[in-house]
Amino acid sequence: MLKDKLSFDELAEGLSEETGEEALNEISELSKQGYQLLKENLTERGRELFDKILSLDKFNNYALVGMGDCFRKERNFREAVTYYQRCLSSHPGNNYALFGLADCYKAMNQFNRAIDIWEEYLLHDDKNITVLTRIADAYRKVRNFKRSFELYQKVLSMEENNSYAIIGLGHLYYDFKEYKDALHYWQRMLEVNRGHVDIRVLTSLGNCHRKLKTFDDGVPFFQKALKLQPNNFYALFGLADCYRGLNQQEKSLIYWNRILDLDRKNKVILTRAGDAYRCMGDLENAEEYYKKALNIEFDTYAILGLAMINKKKGHYQDALTSLKDLISNDPRNYRLYLEAADCYEGMKDPEEAIEILAHFLETGIRNNKVIDRIMTLKEKIQS
Template sequence: MSDELFKEYEIPQMVTEYVPEDGKVSAEISELSKKGYQLIKDNRIDEAKEAFSKILEIEDNNNYALVGLGDAERKQGKFRSAEEFYSKCLEYHPNNSYALFGLADCYKALNQYHKAIAIWEQYLVHDDRNITVLTRVADAYRKTRDFKKSKELYLSVLDMEENNSYALIGLGHLHYDFKEYRDALYYWTKMLEKNDELVDIRVLTSIGNCHRKLKTFDKGVMYFERALEREPNNFYALFGLADCYRGMNQQFRSIEYWNKILEMDPDNKVILTRAGDAYRNTGDYKTAAEYYTKAIDIEFDVYAALGLALICKGEGRYEEAAERLQGLIKGDPRNFRFYIDLSDCYIKMNQKSKALETLKGVSRYGVRSPAIADMINRLEREA
């Protein structure tokens, strides 16, 4: 499961009603344009398309109609066709800012961030204090992992509008992406302080995730619990609480929340494996084995397979545990954890030379592990 347990905060898409210039657009086109945009606002997209299409029957390449059709397609998630309408508008009306906005947002949705940046920066040449555009460009630079440019733009937004929500959220994501969890915590906490009651639940889970990363689990618990007060079945809050209690070695508490997730998603093999780990760590090998086996029945999971091997080891069935671990090493020869557990099985079977051979064998794969080095040194001293 990805560590990124929260989704992006999106700036709402811009849907704008166009006001025609007197003398340049017929009254009929003006009326159809207003009707089309009202229909988009009412989420009656197909009817909006009909209205804009009627404009094109009256006037080819009408900018209001082309942008309106682009906005309608974009609202339905049809970014490729929306891109075509915006591009066609720009062929005939190169400076149409609404078409530029729409096209850039399409590129962003299609993960073509460099194209989106180029268009937004073109707009900023004429209006370098447009907060909406600045936050969009900052978001795009963050997606392309340009930390410096992204941060500069977010901070410039905060200079213009202190405590701007999108800039604070974006800065939180930026620092989190670059594993600067304390800085991410600073910006997300500032967002929370700004408006505790109305703040999005994802801010609470994001702050909780920072504490998970910083291993300040007790503080993380507080934010995940607050999130659950608002939304009792929120997956990210349940996962965060379970993982915090795991980190605090309160396995019984973590089991409670793993199982709450499984009530909603009983075939989630990752959660089944996490719950299996928690039961194993409490010494309930029977229940742990049931969870691991169910996870593997859904789809092979290396951590569930490791869990079954560790149960064998915990129950003193060292030969079976060693056999299982050897199979895991064949599948993933660079995972140093397998070598440590396999060597420990050999030590338990009083086969220290085999344990030493196993540990030294990992070097052929270029794996470097302080834990393995320490174990080798200890065995050599005892030899």
């Protein structure tokens, strides 16, 4: 922590002029005890001591920052902010107050305010790697690629294998859907930490391959992650989704069901498992899983899954009823129109199939699959 750098000589210098010499030793001792309690996470007792200091010297910068740090550790960020601001009002430019204040704004997802504070901090100390990585993270959160990239690279120019900067660059490229570049940095992280593999790096590498649809390459990373943590949700989900992408539904089901063993009311996973059963032709189990999802709350994909089961069974009207309800809620989802067109085709009514597809084009969205389907249907009618 930055706080470790604060000496008690600095503390003495930070006392207000109103503080008598007699109180100096008492404040110094209280400060040492308060900071030790803070390090031991005994924040409530630490606050009592810092409060005593403030009763002797209400402008004491160390006590004000100490109180802020205690509240910050307790995740009471709003209270922490008041103490950091009190410190800065009497001691402008106090690095420790600036750092704590920015950290609070970041924790409250007020990234632009955090950035302003950290940029002010950099005016006093532009070589602090901790601050540079944190401000780069904040710029990433507000989707300022250029500034975030610059700051991460500045860290790497100072410390070539800084893991926070490498990981940050991986996240930055991933957030901007540049998955190949993200892979480069995640792979570099593996090389840096050869003796210690971080499960988050493994799942991030796997997720890049999922996004790139190189599912075969993603599988080993999720498998390695599961060896480290057999019940890790992200590894289980990633592996199941890779097998889904490879159309190996039986394997995907193993991992969907392992997630459900841990969380039986996860409706997203219930619908994914339902999809797997449906693709395998096990309509009974598929229907059961979709209904379990709907018993939790409304789910578009569960309704769609049931509609596709009805379509497969030849219950076209039931399927159409569900699909039309979904279209009214999500009129820009082209897949729903294609499924509805299938139902009309099954009912030997290609004109209605063309009409419902035409409704999609009326939304102003151009979709080649829909256009090609209309052309195919028109050709069938003419032949």
